[in-house]
Amino acid sequence: MKPWILAGVALLASCGGSGEAPHDPPGAGDFTGLQWVDGAPDLGGRVRLVRWWTHPCALCSGSAPALARLAVKAPLVAVFRPEPGLPVTVDEVRERAHRVGMPGILAIDREGAVLDRWAPPASRTEVSLTFLLDAHGRARYIHPGGLLGPEDEDHLAQRIDALLAEKN
Numbered sequence: 001m002k003p004w005i006l007a008g009v010a011l012l013a014s015c016g017g018s019g020e021a022p023h024d025p026p027g028a029g030d031f032t033g034l035q036w037v038d039g040a041p042d043l044g045g046r047v048r049l050v051r052w053w054t055h056p057c058a059l060c061s062g063s064a065p066a067l068a069r070l071a072v073k074a075p076l077v078a079v080f081r082p083e084p085g086l087p088v089t090v091d092e093v094r095e096r097a098h099r100v101g102m103p104g105i106l107a108i109d110r111e112g113a114v115l116d117r118w119a120p121p122a123s124r125t126e127v128s129l130t131f132l133l134d135a136h137g138r139a140r141y142i143h144p145g146g147l148l149g150p151e152d153e154d155h156l157a158q159r160i161d162a163l164l165a166e167k168n
Helices: 003-014 058-070 090-100 113-118 150-167
Strands: 048-053 076-080 105-108 130-133 139-143
Touching: 048 058, 058 076, 058 090, 058 150, 076 090, 090 105, 130 150, 139 150
Parallel strands: 048 076, 076 105
Antiparallel strands: 048 130, 130 139
């Protein structure tokens, strides 16, 4: 079995088996420790997506078109996680995001501490997790990483619509 499948199984098991995040994983929704590329956004009270990505990563760049379409429905925070020990500048992250077509509000998780808080390393092998946060900042769904394919995109779009309807 491929490692990303095992990671997904472990993360889904920690979320009740379906990607649901009914107990709001500890730390999820807390952006403390991120470096914002263009200043910290005001996302309070908004449904939003948060995607960790790195470069080079074919799964991350392959997910960018789906993320761009989803970002029309809900703001996307695209959190860059550099390879351990590899320093990057804000301009390099901006250029890498442009190169792979990564949409959204850019942030950097330099040491991976924020990702580790949202999804402890024992529960994942992928860096490229996607969290769907409700208007209160609670994690309501977690895509376990890897490629965000057409079925995943449709599923997330439906979940975003449901959370937007809850808000009204």
